[in-house]
Amino acid sequence: MSTKLISGTSLQLIRRYDHRSESHRAxxxxxxxxxxxxxxxxxxxxxxxxxxxxxxxxLIDEMLEGNPKRARLFHDKTLADEDTYEPFLS
Incomplete structure (x- = not known):
């Protein structure tokens, strides 16, 4: 098991989302x-x-607490090539 680094693009998205108001995150x-x-x-x-x-x-918990319907985002077709639930089951 080896740890990977967060990509620059991923880091930008996290920084854009992090420490923002609930309305901005929404x-x-x-x-x-x-x-x-x-x-x-x-x-x-x-x-x-x-x-x-x-x-x-x-962050995920806050996202879902703010609007439980956001759970549909985890079923997006662009995630089809990845096992979306694998990180939660490991």
């Missing part, structure tokens, strides 16, 4: 939700640092 998810979910899932799959994993899980 707008980002409305505009490009699948991209954010892909980044979150990729971090959970590739990064093994406990603090990072806990932080991303907290």
């Amino acid at each position: 707008q980002l998810l409305d505009d490009d939700g699948p991209a954010y979910v892909r980044v979150f899932v990729r971090v959970l799959r590739d990064i093994f640092k406990e603090d990072t994993v806990e932080y991303v899980l907290a």
